[in-house]
Amino acid sequence: MEENSEKKLRSSNWFGRSGKDGFIYRAWMKNQGIPDSEFNGKPVIGICNTWSELTPCNGHFRELAASVKKGILQAGGFPVEFPVMSLGETLMKPTAMLYRNLASMDVEESIRANPLDGVVLLCGCDKTTPSLVMGACSVDIPTIVVSGGPMLTGKYRGKNIGTSDVWRYHDDVREGKLQSSELRNIEAAMCRSDGHCAVMGTASSMACMVEALGITLPENAAIPAADARRKVLAQLSGQRIVEMVKEDLKPSDILTLKAFENAIKVNAAIGGSTNFVIHLLAIAGRVGVPLKLDDFNRLSKNIPLLANLQPSGKHFMEDLFYAGGLPAVLKELRGILHNECITVNGKTIEENYKNAENYDTDVIGSFDCPFNDATGLAVLHGNVCENGAVIKPSAASAHLMVHSGKAVVFENIEDYKARIDTDDLQVDANSILVLKNVGPKGYPGMPEVGNMGLPKKLLEKGVRDMVRISDGRMSGTGFGTVVLHVSPEAAMGGNFSVIQNGDVITLNVKERSLNIALTDEELELRKRNITLSSPLVDRGYVNLYINHVEQAHLGADMDFLKGKSGANVPRDSH
Numbered sequence: 001m002e003e004n005s006e007k008k009l010r011s012s013n014w015f016g017r018s019g020k021d022g023f024i025y026r027a028w029m030k031n032q033g034i035p036d037s038e039f040n041g042k043p044v045i046g047i048c049n050t051w052s053e054l055t056p057c058n059g060h061f062r063e064l065a066a067s068v069k070k071g072i073l074q075a076g077g078f079p080v081e082f083p084v085m086s087l088g089e090t091l092m093k094p095t096a097m098l099y100r101n102l103a104s105m106d107v108e109e110s111i112r113a114n115p116l117d118g119v120v121l122l123c124g125c126d127k128t129t130p131s132l133v134m135g136a137c138s139v140d141i142p143t144i145v146v147s148g149g150p151m152l153t154g155k156y157r158g159k160n161i162g163t164s165d166v167w168r169y170h171d172d173v174r175e176g177k178l179q180s181s182e183l184r185n186i187e188a189a190m191c192r193s194d195g196h197c198a199v200m201g202t203a204s205s206m207a208c209m210v211e212a213l214g215i216t217l218p219e220n221a222a223i224p225a226a227d228a229r230r231k232v233l234a235q236l237s238g239q240r241i242v243e244m245v246k247e248d249l250k251p252s253d254i255l256t257l258k259a260f261e262n263a264i265k266v267n268a269a270i271g272g273s274t275n276f277v278i279h280l281l282a283i284a285g286r287v288g289v290p291l292k293l294d295d296f297n298r299l300s301k302n303i304p305l306l307a308n309l310q311p312s313g314k315h316f317m318e319d320l321f322y323a324g325g326l327p328a329v330l331k332e333l334r335g336i337l338h339n340e341c342i343t344v345n346g347k348t349i350e351e352n353y354k355n356a357e358n359y360d361t362d363v364i365g366s367f368d369c370p371f372n373d374a375t376g377l378a379v380l381h382g383n384v385c386e387n388g389a390v391i392k393p394s395a396a397s398a399h400l401m402v403h404s405g406k407a408v409v410f411e412n413i414e415d416y417k418a419r420i421d422t423d424d425l426q427v428d429a430n431s432i433l434v435l436k437n438v439g440p441k442g443y444p445g446m447p448e449v450g451n452m453g454l455p456k457k458l459l460e461k462g463v464r465d466m467v468r469i470s471d472g473r474m475s476g477t478g479f480g481t482v483v484l485h486v487s488p489e490a491a492m493g494g495n496f497s498v499i500q501n502g503d504v505i506t507l508n509v510k511e512r513s514l515n516i517a518l519t520d521e522e523l524e525l526r527k528r529n530i531t532l533s534s535p536l537v538d539r540g541y542v543n544l545y546i547n548h549v550e551q552a553h554l555g556a557d558m559d560f561l562k563g564k565s566g567a568n569v570p571r572d573s574h
């Protein structure tokens with residue numbers, strides 16, 4: 001970071017111009033009722049908005065943008081709000097993940113092509129955070145993230161509920177313990193306010209990630225969407241981005257390898273989403289930080305679960321906020337964080353958490369007295385996954401952490417749906433369910449189907465968890481002994497693609513291994529005889545995606561999007 005108030009504003013290449021070009025750049029803006037004085041050298045701040053009624057988690061973002069705008073004006077900036085592709089987790093098919101990279105391209109090109117000196121990213125639902133951060137990092141002008149905040153905790157018949165209960169209620173209905181008509185009442189009780197999923201799912205993990213990385217103001221992660229303090233944070237972020245432009249404090253100044261290491265440690269301690277791995281790798285790829293899948297193991301290994309939040313624990317994001325928010329968690333981690341890392345407010349992460357207090361030790365544990373000794377993330381290696389796979393031990397079953405069983409293989413999701421509840425499926429509680437062809441290229445887009453439901457006949461016998469393995473992802477709100485992100489995915493023709501029914505697979509989370517009882521020669525022989533079926537999409541974005549998406553262990557970004565093209569002002573348009 002360099003103090004450089006003399007630096008010419010990027011936007012002056014538009015609004016500071018004379019003659020025909022300056023006329024064109026200013027005149028059409030003036031139709032929005034903008035006075036001439038706004039164009040006199042004020043920092044132009046973009047508010048990158050993912051508001052959409054098709055992204056319900058971000059449905060309150062126009063109000064949030066209004067608060068950001070207030071802050072920008074107060075600090076002497078010139079706010080301009082613009083929309084980008086919004087990725088709604090619940091409605092988009094086949095999966096919002098297919099479009100994360102597309103949205104990141106939208107963000108990157110929208111920022112670079114326009115007269116912006118700084119940008120505020122409004123992020124909420126799962127993929128809206130990584131896509132915006134990835135895009136902004138590839139431009140690298142001063143950037144601050146404002147998250148939309150979690151929903152209030154759902155309340156149903158005297159019980160606290162949240163997204164993780166969707167999977168439980170689903171099993172209850174299949175087991176006959178709950179009337180499916182009752183689900184309609186539960187739906188309304190669960191999503192009762194503005195905001196994203198109220199558990200430590202992917203959206204909350206992303207909100208914690210950006211705070212841990214230092215690209216938000218302190219406390220960003222946990223303030224509920226419906227709490228007035230969320231608007232205050234948005235306003236303060238609007239004020240701060242104007243100063244950041246003057247200081248020329250850019251993402252690349254903040255997002256060092258140490259900042260990424262902090263984020264990984266925090267994610268382990270909060271039991272964050274497995275999706276965090278893929279998104280953080282993709283962001284690091286844009287910044288040019290050499291982060292590897294195995295770094296997550298190295299850095300998470302000795303970190304117990306401190307946050308007692310669903311799906312690993314009991315409480316909700318609202319409770320985390322009342323307990324002191326992420327700053328209180330960071331303070332518990334002070335012995336292992338890189339405390340000198342700088343953040344968007346110009347202070348170090350340590351200065352930001354210094355005055356935090358833990359008001360509820362049932363929500364936030366300590367290193368000496370953690371909520372669970374199991375860490376939030378483990379990376380597995382072995383001949384099932386030559387390039388790795390991940391599991392979330394904190395949300396898995398202790399008795400399955402070392403387990404051998406025979407594979408019950410489903411070649412794709414349709415195969416799984418057709419056979420999982422049939423009487424003649426050869427399966428018992430010790431079996432290992434294997435689901436193929438749900439990876440980045442194979443599906444395409446890597447959907448959240450990895451925590452596939454258990455066979456009905458085993459549920460009826462009271463079985464509540466089994467080892468499941470796939471090349472797909474799992475919702476951050478999901479739980480169970482679920483191995484995900486197998487790389488290379490089945491569609492790439494690695495070992496995973498040739499696993500057959502009855503093969504014996506051994507998961508050993510203690511040793512971080514996942515192996516199949518076959519020799520290299522046997523695997524090679526099988527691979528020689530496979531025919532790969534790839535989905536036939538011969539045009540459009542999906543075709544581009546399939547041809548360029550990288551494997552999960554690299555972050556599933558597209559190969560040509562890695563790195564950045566910077567913020568140079570493009571050539572004139574007229």
Ligand code: FES
Pocket residue numbers: 057089090124125126163196197201203
């Ligand atoms: Fe949007 Fe969960 S569906 S955060």
Ligand code: MG
Pocket residue numbers: 089126202448474475476
């Ligand atoms: Mg999801």
